[in-house]
Amino acid sequence: MNYNLGKIYHGFKLHREEKVEEINSIARVFIHEKTGAKLLHLENDDSNKVFAIGFKTPPSDDTGVAHILEHSVLCGSRKFPTKEPFVELIKGSLNTFLNAMTFSDKTIYPLASKNEKDFFNLMDVYLDAVFYPNIYNTKEILMQEGWHYELENAEDELTYKGVVYNEMKGAFSSPDGVLMRGIQKSLFEHNTYGFESGGDPEFIPDLTEEEFLGFHSKYYHPSNSYIFLYGDGNLDERLAFINDNYLNNFEKKDIDAEILPEKPFKEMKEVVTEYSISNEDNEDEKTFMALNFVTGECTNDELYISLSVLEYLLLETQGAPLKQAILDANLGKDVYGSFDNGILQPVFSIVLKNSDANKKEKFKNVVFDTLKSLVKNGIDKKLIEACINITEFKLREADFQGMPKGLFYYMTAMDSWLHDGDPLIHLKYEKNMEKIKKALTSNYFEQLIEKYILNNNHSSLIVLAPKRGLADEKDKKLRTGLKKYKENLSVEEIQDIINETKSLINRQNTPDSEEILETIPVLSIDDIDQKVEELSVIEEDASGVKLLHHDAFTSKIAYLDFMFDSRTIAQEDISYLSLLTTLLGKINTKTYSYVDLSNEILINTGGIYFKNEVYGDSKDVLRYSTYLEGHCSVVVDRVPRALEILADIIKNTSFEDKKRIRELIRVLISRIEMKLMDRGHQVATTRLGAYFSPAYEYIEKTSGYEYYKFLKEIENNFDDRIDSVILKFQAIMNKVFNKNSLIVAVTGKDEEVSAVKKNVSEILEVLSDEEVQINKYSFHEENKNEGMLTPSNVQYVAKGYNYKKLGYEYTGKLLVLKTIIGMDYLWNKVRVQGGAYGAFANIVRSGNFMFASYRDPNIKETLKTYDNAAKYLDNFTTTDREMLKYIIGTISELDMQLTPSMAGDAAVSYYIRRISKADRQQERKEVLSTTVKDINNFSKLVADVMKMNYIVVLGNDGKIKENKDVFKNLENVFN
CATH class of the missing domain: 3.30.830.10 (Metalloenzyme, LuxS/M16 peptidase-like)
Structure with missing residues (x-):
């Protein structure tokens, strides 16, 4: 029309x-x-x-x-x-x-x-x-x-409850969260x-x-x-x-x-505030700082994107000049940037973590001196080219990690539209990218630094200092206040x-x-596709190596994974392998410094990174596969250059720069500490799974709390440990990077696959061709039932076990059970009535079954809710119409919208985990045929899982100690 x-x-x-x-x-x-x-x-x-x-x-x-x-x-x-x-x-x-x-x-x-x-x-x-x-x-x-x-009874203690109240108690538990909230408060x-x-x-x-x-x-x-x-x-x-x-x-x-713009400040504002650490924790190197600058208005379309590029250039790339100067000055252990362009007056922030308050002035001086030097001497043009290229690549790729493209476009449009600007200006990025490319032959970014940072008084310096027991202090003050309030109430009140x-x-x-x-509209069974989406791989040969091709239109971008079976290393070296994957591509090679390597990656590709991946087997509870994976996204005509760079990393990585290795370990520790406070449910469920699942034990050692302790031990004894750690790295690389343990995975059309086949020799030539020895890893199941103590204001409560170990088998009907328990029982009991921000069930093919809560004020009440789930299932009844809704909701999750790269990852995962299209079709059939009786019959399975009494709770140290009878062991997370 x-x-x-x-x-x-x-x-x-x-x-x-x-x-x-x-x-x-x-x-x-x-x-x-x-x-x-x-x-x-x-x-x-x-x-x-x-x-x-x-x-x-x-x-x-x-x-x-x-x-x-x-x-x-x-x-x-x-x-x-x-x-x-x-x-x-x-x-x-x-x-x-x-x-x-x-x-x-x-x-x-x-x-x-x-x-x-x-x-x-x-x-x-x-x-x-x-x-x-x-x-x-x-x-x-x-x-x-x-x-x-x-207040349920007159003699009870008066308390506050509410979903948002507890959600924000959790948000304010994280020092990173407190800092980000303080930045806007300081500037506006x-x-x-x-x-x-x-x-x-x-x-x-x-x-x-x-x-x-x-x-x-x-x-x-x-x-x-x-x-x-x-x-x-x-x-x-x-x-x-x-x-x-x-x-x-x-x-x-x-x-x-x-919303009226804030008038510019006449001078930088300084704010000192506090956040809580536990009573046993050390206050040294726990201070956060942020320098923040108000930069124009969001309706300035060129500035909107150019300052994003500048933030990436100064603070995000490997060896980013401002970040590196701060780390070189030994001011802290982690540095990152933030450019919030989603508000009327965008804010550019430089954040320093794990510092001390007495370094405040030096932090300011290093930042301003470094930026002045960059303005005077100019920014490396290769670095500028790299940052412009990766920005443009990501804009064109339009792969927003599973978020619908339309939603991303709406949020982008709203950044200007909300303030009476043109809703399309930030979507039409081409002309601004062309303007920004002038930086390759001019002092474009240097002028931005001078105007919006060096000569900008509308700024603030925030110092966020640690204080032992502050959370307990606040909790005591709150309880005392509520007690006094109650004492002043009349009987009637x-x-x-x-x-x-x-x-x-x-x-x-x-x-x-x-x-x-019945007022809520429901689709009919006829609205559901009876067939599963095609998510398969084609096995091909690439110079004698197995190549898995997922056929998908990718706008001429090749998504590549070079997957090396990592069971070639000894079990005691698993955590070293995980650390190695973090370092690869971020440290020097014999050919490039890590700065030059970063530039080459960003100029020629959409990113190269290495990861440690584990795939639980769908049929055998004790079996799992592990891979060190080198991932790359690249436009098809640059595949040859991308493989050259990957080959250089594999062959020529050098571990001589010990200072750089220490920096990266410290940054990694900092990011895991952020996860411990922000996404504690992930930490708790991984820890719990490690009690009874070999695959989860592996994950715990490569990304969980056990891995965090491993990194802390290396950091605390770095000078004594680093030489032996480097020897481990070299031994692992010699064993893992082997042609005979390699699978190549490509997502794209035939053109992308052809480009990889023609150039795969770049990788194969630098690999060992020795016979591969695959190790068998032992596993000892142990119920540790830990309370993991942090200064958080809330808890993350996890409980579960593996139902296959108890004699039960997987069926797609379990996915409907997951929907019913998660969106009905746990939602009502843990979130609505318990006041937690969230709760969920995780039930998977391998047999692992876990309940977990998110930002939860409770412990025993939540565990009791988990234990009562079986009784709920015994008595579960509903109408045909409501049962259909549960089935549709389950299918919706199975049919989650996937980007091409996500679809490729899923297809490879199915292949490795031995899940065929027929298996997925059978699973879908079982979901569609689930009845109320099927759900009732799961009562015994859930009861048996809960009876195993495998528990992990991560959260407030005082609350956990109050409930110490629940646990066999209390672990001080940050001690």
Whole structure:
């Protein structure tokens, strides 16, 4: 259908239409005549259709009202009054993406689906949720999702509870998180960015119901909305649906949502604050620092991208000049950069970790002296070329790690659109890349440094210092405050809190009626593809080496993996192998310095990196495969150069630069420490799995807590240990890099495969051809039941075992069980009632079965919930309609949208793990045929797994010690 400028289509007037070559889309910008709602449409042939609606939501305090609303509007609405329509959709939709997100200045509600009927169903539920939520007639929604006083009996201790409250307690447990939140606060004293949109736990309980409802009433209106449509769907039908069912019910409204820019500072602002470490921890080298600069406005399209390139150039590449200068000055153990261009006034940050507060002035001096030197003497043009090339490669590749392309484009458009800028300026990157390429023959980046950093007083220096027991101090203060508050309440006021608590618990425990559940639209079984997606590899030969080809269109990019069987090394060397993979490509070779090597990689490829991978076997619980993998993404005509570089790394890597090795080990430790605080559920489940699974024991030694301890031991004894460590590296390389243990994997079309075959000799010539010896690794199962102590404000609670070891077999029906337990039982018991931010079940072919919680205020209560899962399954019953929803939700996860590189990885994984297409088809058949009786029959399996009593809890040291009877051993993580 052709659209004409100035014409109105279902209430939407077309203001602009143009082809955006960079994203191969026709872009249309509409304004809704009656309400002023803005709509951007990107038309293309992508079958993964995206819809999103967003609102400008500038907070004026730290109560987290915007964040709490994001959760709360998805707790029932006018047409869909279920308590959790969001969860019901996940259970019963074929969505490829479904979520909601709160940013510093906006809240967005995006969804994606490849199924047209499903797409309209999802759009209907989301639009009704944002415009007609049940928050106005159900006060328990704010209590559950935001905060409330919890008191079941008059003699109990008064506490705070709430999903967002506990989520943000977890977020504020991480020093990196505290630092990032402090950066905006330091730079924006008078506008919305100085407030914490997610909510500061200290201030979340200040939010009143009146303020909560007022925020929705003001900002969640079509006149303040930004609507997005993307993909191959019928635009006319979509516009009609949005107008007729929603926007037409509203009138235009003047909404004061303008965000005024912060006036420039006259001088740099300095802020000193604290974060918590445990009482047993050492305060030395635990300080974080950040230098931060406000840089123009987000509507400056050239600056938007050029400062991103500059941040990468100065702080992210191997040997990045600013990062290297800071490390060379021994100011700290890790340095990274951040360029936040998603707010009105973007912020450029230089972050130093594991330092000491007395190095503050030296940190400033080194940063400014280094930048002055770069301005005076010029930046290496090869480095500039490398950073421009990798930026352009990633923009063209448009592979956003599983995120639908349409969602990424919407978020990019919103960066300017939200502030009355052109929504297309950041999507049309070509002309700006051409301008930036002038830096190859001019002082382009040097001028940026001078203007936006060296001569920029709108800046701050944050020092985040460690304080022993600060978390316990705050907890004690909170408990004391609540105790005093309770003591001053009358008997009637206490009873009111008890009644409100009981009212909330009653609502949470009362299932939605069948009538209410049926308001959520459901697809039929006919809407589900009965056949699995083709995810296979073709076995071919490349100069005598097995080549696995996954046939996929990749826009002439070859995704390559050189997979070396790493069981050629001894079991005691597994952690050394993992460290080696981190170093390869980041240290010198005999041909290149690590700086020059980085430039060569970035100029010629989309990236080269090595990883240590383990594949659990689908049929044998004790069997698994391990590989050292060299990965490369490269445009097809540069395959020869890419393989030359890979071969040089394999043949010529030098370990002589011990200082560089120490730097990389310290950075690695820093990043794992961030994971321990931010993604503790991953650490806990890996540790738990290592108790009973050989594959998980391997993962624990290569990326888990055991690996962290291994790295810390090397760092603490570096001078004594480094020579023996280097000998290990050399021995491992001699054994692993062998032609006879190599598999080559290629994702692409025939042209990409042909290019690899023609040039694979570059790799083969540098490999050993000796006979391969494959080692057998021993495994000793042990139930350690650890409490892992950290200064976190929350817990990550994991429990599980391997059901195959107990005599059970895998069936696809277990995936439906996973959906039911995760999205029904655990969601309601651990998240809704327990106040944790999340909880999930992990059930896989190899037999591993684990429950885990995320940012959880509880321990024993959560473990009891896990133990009671079997009883829940015994009594589980539901309608045919609800069972169909669980099945559809399970299929949705199986059919997750994959980028070409992800599809290639999946195909190779299936091959290594011995999962055939027939196996996957059988699994799908079992999912589609799952009945209520099947779910009931899993009760014994779950009970037997829980009876094994294998437990790991990572979290607050005080809380774990209070529950020490749960554990056999307490482990101080950071000691």
